[in-house]
Amino acid sequence: MTNPLVQKLSSFVDLDEEDVSRVESLCYDVRRFKAKRNLIREGDRPEVVFLLLEGWACRYKVLPNGTRHIMAYLLPGDLCDVHVFILKEMDHSLALLSDAKVAVIPKQKMLGLIEQRPKLARALWWATLVDEAILREWLVNMGKRPAYDRVAHLFVELYLRLRAVGLAPDHSFDLLATQADLGDTLGITSVHMNRTLQKLKGEGLIQSAQGRLRIPDIQRLKNVTRFEENYLHLNRRTA
Amino acid sequence: MTNPLVQKLSSFVDLDEEDVSRVESLCYDVRRFKAKRNLIREGDRPEVVFLLLEGWACRYKVLPNGTRHIMAYLLPGDLCDVHVFILKEMDHSLALLSDAKVAVIPKQKMLGLIEQRPKLARALWWATLVDEAILREWLVNMGKRPAYDRVAHLFVELYLRLRAVGLAPDHSFDLLATQADLGDTLGITSVHMNRTLQKLKGEGLIQSAQGRLRIPDIQRLKNVTRFEENYLHLNRRTA
């Protein structure tokens, strides 16, 4: 059972033994939390970085009218806010969507790593840029696609990201978000989310049982939403 | 007439003379382009950084069905893709919305500056993080607000950003985007954009004449959309 961050970064650069052990040593303070727990809140000043090892988390904002909008999913191997120390305070919150195992990394440790291991620094940069690219793609998803296509798009993305850290064997993965969570992510109500899921199931594009989502034919689901994989920058070889 | 990037960064850190002249020296290759020109296209490999000096530009993607979605506005003083060299290729395009004056900065020059001037590096970091924060806020804007509020939100943001570089005197600024551009930004048709603008004018929340937008009472417009300024991180003092 490899470290998911090692696995993720390996899809971008070749890590040597020293790199791997440095990354693994980031995880000396590992904690288990229950679903719904906040990791950091809007207004807080970040002092640590979180690395998700198991479970899902999300970035979100709560609007004045009380509704919540989710702006990102953090999956195993995802590191949050590597560089956020520069800002005075968080403009959004981070919470767990499921029970989770999280490594808590002190800011100094993180900065040290970046300074001493240029190759890792580069790989972390890559991860940060991909996060931003995902944000842009989500914006397009919300702006230009109807609910049905939007859901399809999100599922394909989740599948690809989870597969990159070995968590989507057999064309399926554990869906650790509720329909309400998904709705808050895609800007639709949970009611409409539900009906949309039923439609996708009806078409045989997805299957689900006890919280596990199966995508029998990825290509078909990609076609629904005209999924373009380039924004995930998963294809090796760079500079 | 100060350099807009100097002006922008100054709202985050105090720059000394050397910093200022270093930033200014980035602009030794300044070009004028006509509206609609692409600066860089999806699939290209970035080799230079652009700094907008006058006019507006945008990041956008074109979907398979031919429609365009705008994911960011670049205003004077905005630098694009300071760190993008890490990625293999662009996952979106950059184009001018208006006639513009642009400084073209070679990658090496940019990297050198970051290496030699930590304070500037930090300030550029800040700018990058703010860009990302804007992206998140836009996502919320699209996901959770009706068209009317969305437009109000965008206008308040543009006003604040332009004011930060001295381009919004007298509660007004040049609106260098068409209604179709605005629609493509907010995920609504240009038809609906038009009707929404009429409503905002009708309520006296905005005024416009020969391409200049006036916001007689910012606070009122902010109230419409419950605008929370924190995501722009304009308030000084950090570490």
Next chain:
DNA sequence: CGATAGTTTGATATCCTTCAAAACCTGTGG
């Protein structure tokens, strides 16, 4: 003064929301 890009208008169709209630799970304590 004509050409072209941008704005405005009207009528109709559709997607999605809202509100409310019922049905379904899953874990917990008796």
Next chain:
DNA sequence: CCACAGGTTTTGAAGGATATCAAACTATCG
């Protein structure tokens, strides 16, 4: 092992926001 509690999913009916299509109008610029 059953029963209950709380969260989650599912269903229905009706209303509202926004899209679509097509055409007219208005600027602006060479």
